[in-house]
Amino acid sequence: MSKYTIKITLLSDTTFGRGDGVAGLVDQEVEHDRYGFPYLRGRTLKGLLSEECDNLVAVLSDENQRQHWQKISNELFGVPGSTLGTQGKIHLGDACLPSDLRTEIAAQIDSEEKKKQNDKKYKPKLTSTDILESLTTIRRQTAIDTETGISADHSLRSARVILRELIFESNILFETELDENSDDDQDMLALLTVGTLALRRIGSGRNRGKGHVKCSLYDSAQEITKNMNYIQRFGRNK
Amino acid sequence: MKAVTFLLHTQQPILATSLQGDPNSDVSHPYIPGSMIRGFLIGRYLQKNRIKVNDDTLDIQQLPNVKRLFFDAKTTRYLNAYPLIDNKRTLPTPRSWYKDKGVTFSEDKEKTIYDFSKIPLEEQKELTNDYEENLSPKLLEENFCLVDEDEVLLYKVKRRINIHNKRDRKRGKGIEGSGAVFSYDAIDAGQTFQGVVLCETEEDQSIIESLLQHKDVWLGGSQSAGYGHAEIQLLNNNHEYYEVESASRERIENQANLTVTLLSDTIIYNECGQIVSNPETLRQILSDALNQELKFQENGIYASSIIVGGFNRKWGLPLPQTPALAAGSVFVFENIDISSDKFHEFLDNAKKIEKQGIGERRVDGFGRVIFNWLNEETEEYKAKLFNPEFQTTQQAQNKEPLKSESSKIAVGIANRIVRKKLDDLIIQQVSKISLTNPEEISNSQLSRLMLVARQVLYEVEFEQTKYENERRSITELVEPINNLLHNLPSNALKQFERSKLTENIKQCLNVEDSWLQNVWRSNPETKHLIADDQPKVIIAGEDKDIDTYITLEYSLRLIIAVVKKIMKEKNND
Numbered sequence A: 001m002s003k004y005t006i007k008i009t010l011l012s013d014t015t016f017g018r019g020d021g022v023a024g025l026v027d028q029e030v031e032h033d034r035y036g037f038p039y040l041r042g043r044t045l046k047g048l049l050s051e052e053c054d055n056l057v058a059v060l061s062d063e064n065q066r067q068h069w070q071k072i073s074n075e076l077f078g079v080p081g082s083t084l085g086t087q088g089k090i091h092l093g094d095a096c097l098p099s100d101l102r103t104e105i106a107a108q109i110d111s112e113e114k115k116k117q118n119d120k121k122y123k124p125k126l127t128s129t130d131i132l133e134s135l136t137t138i139r140r141q142t143a144i145d146t147e148t149g150i151s152a153d154h155s156l157r158s159a160r161v162i163l164r165e166l167i168f169e170s171n172i173l174f175e176t177e178l179d180e181n182s183d184d185d186q187d188m189l190a191l192l193t194v195g196t197l198a199l200r201r202i203g204s205g206r207n208r209g210k211g212h213v214k215c216s217l218y219d220s221a222q223e224i225t226k227n228m229n230y231i232q233r234f235g236r237n238k
Numbered sequence B: 001m002k003a004v005t006f007l008l009h010t011q012q013p014i015l016a017t018s019l020q021g022d023p024n025s026d027v028s029h030p031y032i033p034g035s036m037i038r039g040f041l042i043g044r045y046l047q048k049n050r051i052k053v054n055d056d057t058l059d060i061q062q063l064p065n066v067k068r069l070f071f072d073a074k075t076t077r078y079l080n081a082y083p084l085i086d087n088k089r090t091l092p093t094p095r096s097w098y099k100d101k102g103v104t105f106s107e108d109k110e111k112t113i114y115d116f117s118k119i120p121l122e123e124q125k126e127l128t129n130d131y132e133e134n135l136s137p138k139l140l141e142e143n144f145c146l147v148d149e150d151e152v153l154l155y156k157v158k159r160r161i162n163i164h165n166k167r168d169r170k171r172g173k174g175i176e177g178s179g180a181v182f183s184y185d186a187i188d189a190g191q192t193f194q195g196v197v198l199c200e201t202e203e204d205q206s207i208i209e210s211l212l213q214h215k216d217v218w219l220g221g222s223q224s225a226g227y228g229h230a231e232i233q234l235l236n237n238n239h240e241y242y243e244v245e246s247a248s249r250e251r252i253e254n255q256a257n258l259t260v261t262l263l264s265d266t267i268i269y270n271e272c273g274q275i276v277s278n279p280e281t282l283r284q285i286l287s288d289a290l291n292q293e294l295k296f297q298e299n300g301i302y303a304s305s306i307i308v309g310g311f312n313r314k315w316g317l318p319l320p321q322t323p324a325l326a327a328g329s330v331f332v333f334e335n336i337d338i339s340s341d342k343f344h345e346f347l348d349n350a351k352k353i354e355k356q357g358i359g360e361r362r363v364d365g366f367g368r369v370i371f372n373w374l375n376e377e378t379e380e381y382k383a384k385l386f387n388p389e390f391q392t393t394q395q396a397q398n399k400e401p402l403k404s405e406s407s408k409i410a411v412g413i414a415n416r417i418v419r420k421k422l423d424d425l426i427i428q429q430v431s432k433i434s435l436t437n438p439e440e441i442s443n444s445q446l447s448r449l450m451l452v453a454r455q456v457l458y459e460v461e462f463e464q465t466k467y468e469n470e471r472r473s474i475t476e477l478v479e480p481i482n483n484l485l486h487n488l489p490s491n492a493l494k495q496f497e498r499s500k501l502t503e504n505i506k507q508c509l510n511v512e513d514s515w516l517q518n519v520w521r522s523n524p525e526t527k528h529l530i531a532d533d534q535p536k537v538i539i540a541g542e543d544k545d546i547d548t549y550i551t552l553e554y555s556l557r558l559i560i561a562v563v564k565k566i567m568k569e570k571n572n573d
Helices: A042-058 A063-077 A099-118 A128-135 A183-198 A228-233 B034-048 B066-071 B121-129 B202-211 B248-254 B279-290 B340-356 B391-397 B404-432 B443-463 B474-486 B490-498 B501-509 B515-522 B548-572
Strands: A002-010 A090-092 A136-141 A157-162 A167-174 A213-218 B002-010 B025-028 B076-085 B097-100 B111-115 B137-139 B144-148 B151-155 B159-165 B181-187 B192-199 B216-218 B229-234 B258-262 B296-302 B305-308 B322-325 B330-333 B369-371 B380-385 B534-539 B542-545
Touching: A042 A063, A042 A090, A042 A183, A042 B159, A063 A183, A099 A128, A099 B404, A128 A136, A128 B404, A183 A213, A183 A228, B002 B202, B034 B066, B034 B076, B034 B192, B034 B202, B066 B076, B066 B202, B076 B144, B076 B151, B121 B296, B192 B202, B248 B340, B248 B369, B279 B296, B279 B330, B279 B340, B340 B369, B404 B515, B404 B534, B404 B542, B404 B548, B443 B474, B443 B490, B443 B548, B474 B501, B474 B548, B490 B501, B501 B548, B515 B534, B515 B548
Parallel strands: B025 B181, B151 B380
Antiparallel strands: A002 A167, A002 A213, A090 A167, A136 A157, B002 B192, B002 B229, B076 B192, B097 B111, B097 B137, B111 B380, B144 B151, B159 B181, B216 B229, B258 B330, B258 B369, B296 B330, B305 B322, B534 B542
């Protein structure tokens, strides 16, 4: 099994939306786990990566070249419909904060909850809300009425944003070991590398200033996105 | 029974789609179906033996093992993987168990469960009509249980509901015809399930064990996108396996009644060849299989039906949807009169049924049946929820020190928590403070004070970005304010003194005996956040206390806030 890691560094505040809000507090809540750690779902990340790869393949000028890389993209991400033949080779996990930190804090919250269970009057020193609030903040915005130039009525909305500079990691697993001598396997890795580099905007409002990120791909030893061989490999003629 | 038992630790949510919910949602079973386990083992077998897609896998000449291992329920059966608690595989909660309406189970307090299959009808009526008991029976919501005499541990599978949306690839957003919002209700990560594969020979056992050696597996839907990852842990299989504690012989011999419990969904045909979920058909099937005419006891049926389906990944198509008797259904039959010479035959038949199951799709774990599972004398059980013993705590005990990145985030979290608490304290403090003679001081003097305080605040914030040994001292930093107060013209000095602002400012700026520390210790929201006798927040071993610079910063913020408040109040007047 081959294992790679995508690291996503937030360069601006970002909302990994989950499609709902919290009544009376925020209109757009970020996806977070039971300990309050925000994360980006693997399904969303796969959609974003495959979209970037498709965009890169689509601009290749040579028809044969394009068809070859489209085939590689289909092998890598799969095509819609679930059959053994069309299944993607990649397995993407959720992009989360570092696991050692999450485990440590989760244990702390669990222990506080346990104390609370044993003694109803006990006030926990740390809760999941503390963690969520310390890693995020709430941004509010209105729409501007184009005629009056002032904020439009009933347009005030609030969204939770994850604070910039945090680094999220997602594991990428291939069920079989990628072969260094196989052209197809190396092409897949090349496509994944350029797709990762091309991914610059994630989450809600990503065309409006939020969600600017820097993505990099690592294998167990080094950063692959710095390896020019993979980048130059993409788009080459077969 | 020979069996291969193994654990599945879910690393990601598992989407084992059942036929529930609306068309835009996928609702998962609360367990990992046997068909899913069979599917991934077939995949591994094909890969291991380099069998191609177009090979005839059912050709016994070429591939003698395939049919026996994967397609013949008489030789191999892949049971559903049910949750594991207390190192034991749970079983579906019997549908004859009722609780009083409004009762919710907890991890610490035991609540009563009534087994109506054991309570005679008259007593059931008494229970419901009795003034004291006044039982209003309701079925249990917890799907799985572990029974130990009259004590029961209940388990409700943790689920994760995610909402996803489909986007049009070209437009980059959902559009009509190519966009939808849908939800996945999946089994949550971090749970353990025990899978069982029943087989007949040691050879089959070892083949299946060899397929389970590779620990990473992906199960169910959306495998490439954050769902389905589980880790396999093979268990020791050198002993006879029973789905319940004891062998069928003991259970049947020791009890007068015959109670049949379904341990998985059961698909049965009636005599016309139609699939039905009818208890009468089940009675006929059991009577034929046991060679003994069975008769339902009055009020002896506690069953419900369900629609079952599935998905064949090879075909890329869903399986036919059929009705089935739901797992946990209980059927109580009248005392059977078996003469001693027939009793052995009856026991053999019962044992065979427990081993082989009944009905269709037995290879996928359907049709598991158990006779006299529970003690017939136990009418009531004391039940509580399983306490997961906080697995994360155990994980953290084997910890290594945090990486520098994680440690930095932990410090950041602690810092933000401290500052949030301090912000709240300031708001409370400002509302409490009121000057005795606010009208005695002019707005221009207040503005002068605010300007200096702001300047100092800016400097204090800047100093905090430096290393501790490079920072300027507190005395140096507060000097501009002290200078202001000492060099005031006589008129301004009188204004400050009459309004008692000087006194308050000096009190505020005393970082040694700080108001902040005192308020922190007395406020109900913060007084529990004390470690080593100091106000402190500890996150993952990284702590953040209130040092003198933070004290000064918040003191300045308080001064500015109070000044603003006075100006606002004066303006309102």
